Amino acid sequence: MNATSTPKPVTYATVTWDQLHRDARTLAATLMEKHGPFRGIVAITRGGLIPAAILGREMGCRLIESVSVISYAGEEGTQHQPKVVKAPTAAGDGEGFLIVDDLVDSGITAQFVREMLPKAVFACLYAKPDGKPLTDHYVTEVAQDTWVLFPWDTAPLFVPPLVRNEKD
Ligand SMILES: O=P(O)(O)OC[C@H]1O[C@H](OP(=O)(O)OP(=O)(O)O)[C@H](O)[C@@H]1O
Ligand SMILES: Nc1nc2[nH]cnc2c(=O)[nH]1
Ligand SMILES: [Mg+2]
Known part of the structure; x- marks a missing residue:
């Protein structure tokens, strides 16, 4: 197995559904301004599926293709040589x-997919x-x-209060 262990990250950044939705809408506005409508989205x-659904909705784009790449195994990072398990056939060379x-x-996954679709924009x-x-x-x-x-990586959990009175 051709696997390498990436150094363990020291902090976490939690992204909520609201934040992700806001960020995807911000990205859609930038993309429409800089590129205009796309023929399709890959x-x-x-991880790209939910952002693609939001961008497709915002940008009026209904042709959604996918590329399935496996680059990591397990939690937080054993990285492998990326492996394509489903190619983005409908996207051709990525034009539009x-x-x-x-x-x-x-950047390994991005580089790998960009090489498959050299004419596409990556966001x-x-x-x-x-x-x-x-x-x-x-x-x-x-x-x-x-x-x-x-x-989709997290769930809300009960956190006990700092102070708990016996008679409560
Ligand atoms: O820039 P890189 O170091 O290649 O890492 C980025 C990739 O890693 C994550 O996907 P992951 O391989 O964990 O799979 P998933 O999207 O199916 O969860 C993330 O969704 C990116 O696709
Ligand atoms: N969820 C998640 N997946 C990743 N894959 C590579 N880096 C990350 C990260 O920071 N978070
Ligand atoms: Mg991914």
């Missing part, structure tokens, strides 16, 4: 298409410094040592 599964992902970290919501050069557009930069927790 979502990098799985937007590639969407939730985030770029090392994501969050970008770490190493992956940033691989994007055409992103919304928010996140430190390299931060692990982004998406809404």
Whole structure:
């Protein structure tokens, strides 16, 4: 197995559904201003699927293709050579298409998909410094040592109060 362990991130950044929705709408506005309508969107599964749905709705784009790439295994990062398990056939060489992902970290996934669709525009919501050069557009930069927790990675939990009175 050709796997490498990435250094463990030291902090977490939690993204709520509201924040993700706002950021996707911000990205849609930028993309419409800079590129106008796209012929179609290619979502990098799985993380790019929800951003692609929001962008498709905002930009009036109904042709949603996907590319399934497996780059990581397990939680927080054993990185493998990316493997395509479903190709974005409908997107041709990417002309008129937007590639969407939730985030770029090392940039390995973005680079891999860009090589498959050289004429497409690449956008994501969050970008770490190493992956940033691989994007055409992103919304928010996140430190390299931060692990982004998406809404689908988390669930609300009960947290006991600081002070608990015996008779309550
Ligand atoms: O820039 P990189 O270092 O390549 O990392 C970024 C990729 O990692 C995550 O996907 P992941 O492989 O965890 O799969 P998932 O989207 O199916 O959860 C994320 O959704 C990006 O696609
Ligand atoms: N959820 C999540 N997946 C990733 N894949 C690569 N980096 C990250 C990250 O920071 N958060
Ligand atoms: Mg992904």
